[in-house]
Amino acid sequence: MPASSLALQALSGLPEVLPGMDLAALLCSAARDAGQHLVDGDVLVVAQKVVSKAEGRFMDLRDVAPSAAALALAARVRKDPRFVEAVLRESSAVVRASAHVLITRHRLGYVMANAGIDRSNVPGSDGGERILLLPLDPDASARALRAAILRQSGARVGVVISDSFGRPWRIGTVNVALGVAGLPAVVDRRGGVDRDGRRLETTQVALADALAAAAGVVMGETTESTPVVRLRGLHWDGPGGSGQDLLRSVAEDLFQ
Amino acid sequence: MPASSLALQALSGLPEVLPGMDLAALLCSAARDAGQHLVDGDVLVVAQKVVSKAEGRFMDLRDVAPSAAALALAARVRKDPRFVEAVLRESSAVVRASAHVLITRHRLGYVMANAGIDRSNVPGSDGGERILLLPLDPDASARALRAAILRQSGARVGVVISDSFGRPWRIGTVNVALGVAGLPAVVDRRGGVDRDGRRLETTQVALADALAAAAGVVMGETTESTPVVRLRGLHWDGPGGSGQDLLRSVAEDLFQ
Numbered sequence: 001m002p003a004s005s006l007a008l009q010a011l012s013g014l015p016e017v018l019p020g021m022d023l024a025a026l027l028c029s030a031a032r033d034a035g036q037h038l039v040d041g042d043v044l045v046v047a048q049k050v051v052s053k054a055e056g057r058f059m060d061l062r063d064v065a066p067s068a069a070a071l072a073l074a075a076r077v078r079k080d081p082r083f084v085e086a087v088l089r090e091s092s093a094v095v096r097a098s099a100h101v102l103i104t105r106h107r108l109g110y111v112m113a114n115a116g117i118d119r120s121n122v123p124g125s126d127g128g129e130r131i132l133l134l135p136l137d138p139d140a141s142a143r144a145l146r147a148a149i150l151r152q153s154g155a156r157v158g159v160v161i162s163d164s165f166g167r168p169w170r171i172g173t174v175n176v177a178l179g180v181a182g183l184p185a186v187v188d189r190r191g192g193v194d195r196d197g198r199r200l201e202t203t204q205v206a207l208a209d210a211l212a213a214a215a216g217v218v219m220g221e222t223t224e225s226t227p228v229v230r231l232r233g234l235h236w237d238g239p240g241g242s243g244q245d246l247l248r249s250v251a252e253d254l255f256q
Numbered sequence: 257m258p259a260s261s262l263a264l265q266a267l268s269g270l271p272e273v274l275p276g277m278d279l280a281a282l283l284c285s286a287a288r289d290a291g292q293h294l295v296d297g298d299v300l301v302v303a304q305k306v307v308s309k310a311e312g313r314f315m316d317l318r319d320v321a322p323s324a325a326a327l328a329l330a331a332r333v334r335k336d337p338r339f340v341e342a343v344l345r346e347s348s349a350v351v352r353a354s355a356h357v358l359i360t361r362h363r364l365g366y367v368m369a370n371a372g373i374d375r376s377n378v379p380g381s382d383g384g385e386r387i388l389l390l391p392l393d394p395d396a397s398a399r400a401l402r403a404a405i406l407r408q409s410g411a412r413v414g415v416v417i418s419d420s421f422g423r424p425w426r427i428g429t430v431n432v433a434l435g436v437a438g439l440p441a442v443v444d445r446r447g448g449v450d451r452d453g454r455r456l457e458t459t460q461v462a463l464a465d466a467l468a469a470a471a472g473v474v475m476g477e478t479t480e481s482t483p484v485v486r487l488r489g490l491h492w493d494g495p496g497g498s499g500q501d502l503l504r505s506v507a508e509d510l511f512q
Contacts, residue, residue, distance in 0.1 A: 004482065006474050008262040008489075025376070034415040096510045111425040164461075168424055169512035170432070171502050172442045172462030172468065182476050186428045205420070206428030207473065213430065214470030217463065217490070218262050226260065233264075234473070246427050254352045254359070255424035 006233040009036060010218045010226035011044075019056030019226075024148030027228055031153075036230060038149065043158035043234055045215035048061035048134060048178055049118060051141050051161055057133040059086055077102045083119070083131065090115035090133060095256065103166075106134065109247040110178060112165050135161065138179025139242045146181040156181030158240065162212035168255065171211070175216030177208035178243050183234070185241035206246055262489040265292060266474045266482035267300075273483075275312030280404030283484055287409075292486060294405065299414035299490055301471030303483035304390060304434055305374060307397050307417050312390040315342055333358045339375070339387065346371035346389060351512065359422075362390065365503040366434060368421050391417065394435025395498045402437040414439030414496065418468035424511065431472030433464035434499050439490070440464070441497035460504055 011030040017023065027046070031038050040043075048231035066074065070088055074081035077097050084102065088094075091104035095111055104113045116134040135141045142159040149157055166172075169223035177185060185208040215229035250256065267286040273279065283302070287294050294300075300504035302373055323329065330337035333353050340358065344350075347360035351367055362371045372390040391397045398415040405413055417435035422428075433441060441464040450505035506512065 004266045004268065006264040006470070008264075008470075010260045012260065098510060101510065167462075169509060170462060170465065170503050171504055172460040172465065174430075174462050174466050176426070198298060204428040205472070206423075206426060206430050208470040209426065209428065210430050211471045213466040214264075216461070217466045218260060219472060224342060237258070248425050248427055253425060254354060254357065 006212060006214070006231060008218050009230045009232070011036065011228040013232055014050070017050045017053040018125050019053065019058070021054050022148070023050065023054040024145055024152055027145075028149060028153045030228065031230065034255060038153050038155035038157055039232075040156045041158075041232070041234060042155060043183060043231040044145075044149070044203070045160045045162050045175075045212055045229045045231065046142075046145065046218075047219060048116065048161055048163040049132065050143075050227040051135045051138070051179075052118075054137050055141065057129050057182070059133060061086070061129045061131060062221060073097060073102070083114075083117070083193065086117055086131060086133070087115045090117065093256075096103060105250075108134075108137070108178075109244065110134075112163070116163055116178075134178065136175070139181065139244060140179070142179035142181035142243070144170060156182065158234070158236075160208050160212050160216060161207075161243070164216065168244070175212040175219070177206075177212045177246060180208045180241050180245070182240040182241045183236055184238065184241060185245040195203050208243070209246060259488075262470070262487060264470060264474050265290075267292065267484040267486055268482050270483060272442040273306045275314070277310050278404070279306065279310040280401055280497040281320045283401075284409045286484065287486065294409050294411040294413055294486070295488075296412045297414075297430075297466060297488070297490065298411060299439060300401075301414060301416045301418050301468055301475075301485045301487065302398075302401065304419040304474060305393060306416055306483040307376075307391045307394070307401075308388050311391050311397065313391060313458075315387050317342070317385045323456040326420065327445060328500075329353060329358070330393060339370075339373070342373055342389070344425070346373065346446055349512075350503070361506075364393070364434075365380065366390075366421075367502065368419070372434075388442065390419070390434065395437065396435070398435035398437035398499070407503070408491045413440065414490070414492075414511060416464050416468050416471070417499070418471060420472065422487065429474070431468040433462075433502060434467045436464045436497050436499045436501070438496040440494065441490055441499060464497070464499070465502060479496055502512060 030231045061091045062084040064082040066085040070085035074084040093105040095105040138161045146159045159181045160176040164173040258410040319339040320338040322341040326341035330340040338451045350362040354512045402415045415437045416433045418431040443461045480495040
């Protein structure tokens with residue numbers, strides 16, 4: 001770290017992921033089928049959606065009774081009150097709400113649209129009645145996936161569970177890291193010096209977010225087709241980080 | 257687009273870039289020396305710093321007389337008043353100011369820390385008196401670089417001029433695109449459908465930002481050593497975009 005080269009390869013051929021499926025086994029199998037055996041130091045970036053599906057994080061909107069707060073907010077953002085209720089249940093705070101935009105702080109700290117709940121690409125959605133929440137704990141999911149891949153393939157890989165985020169001020173989404181295991185999420189360059197011996201101003205680099213963004217380029221949007229990307233060429237020392245390392249505390253948040 | 261694989265290679269061996277140097281010639285030469293001839297469809301991500309240096313965008317703080325506004329703001333953010341004056345001259349608005357943090361809207365629309373002005377890695381800086389501004393017009397720089405590379409190497413490449421940005425809510429910097437030429441900056445998926453025929457919710461993908469972020473992983477922080485990364489494996493149709501495509505208008509900005 002940094003690497004002088006990096007190779008990204010989509011692992012295609014995954015089936016539609018259903019609740020209870022062994023995602024690690026599917027990934028190892030997809031890698032083998034592509035002649036792409038996993039090796040120590042590979043990083044797998046996995047779309048949140050397939051992790052959520054394997055974990056069965058579906059909810060049926062027909063089972064959701066919107067609260068008064070959800071009804072009021074839904075009128076403001078012009079979204080289905082039951083969907084807004086589901087978003088609020090997954091959130092600790094509303095950060096911004098306007099027509100067609102609902103940005104909240106997810107209960108785990110991610111500031112994102114709709115608490116990360118998906119309505120597209122949810123099979124059996126019967127006209128949008130079925131929704132898919134984020135994994136219960138993406139860091140725990142990443143650690144479990146990493147451990148299962150080690151058991152099944154012998155390879156010590158890094159795992160990043162990613163999702164696409166909008167950004168203030170900038171058009172379009174990029175993928176960021178929700179959960180991380182086996183590699184640093186943030187690389188701290190505090191105290192580093194440039195070639196003239198001057199102290200570097202930029203101090204912390206969001207490595208796992210950059211890897212998620214890179215993988216997003218080869219994933220495309222319909223993540224069912226290529227929800228997993230293997231990155232090869234990274235080198236790192238020391239213990240792994242977590243997706244929580246990437247979150248600013250509310251106290252130091254200038255954009256609440 | 258999307259690619260199923262993507263290869264990133266740092267082009268090392270660039271000399272210290274000085275004002276007036278032919279950056280395209282340096283890049284083509286660095287690629288040749290590495291046995292990495294550029295071909296049609298390659299994308300070069302170039303660190304803003306070397307573009308600014310080639311364009312001679314240096315300023316000496318000893319020549320800067322801070323205004324009353326700069327003096328007041330400098331006391332608030334605890335930065336050198338002359339540096340704050342330089343930031344204000346490059347900015348159209350102050351977005352957030354607190355101790356050690358000065359986020360402005362750059363005159364070209366980028367919302368970023370210190371209007372993108374660097375104090376580290378500026379040669380001859382005599383204890384930090386010399387600073388380096390962003391290129392005058394990063395999109396124009398990207399277009400000129402692309403045209404010069406075509407003349408000199410025959411290859412039709414895409415060019416992204418990148419810089420590292422902090423983000424609200426998230427720790428650490430990622431690289432984003434300031435200037436773009438020869439490839440789309442934003443890929444519009446409005447009206448796209450997922451595999452069940454459902455309309456996709458996520459509509460616009462910030463391709464050039466994702467490529468900049470990816471390249472940042474192989475650039476490292478001290479961008480002098482590897483300020484250029486070649487990306488191979490992308491496919492795109494249609495006209496190129498610009499860095500301006502990535503900027504939300506002030507009117508639709510929820511986080512002013």
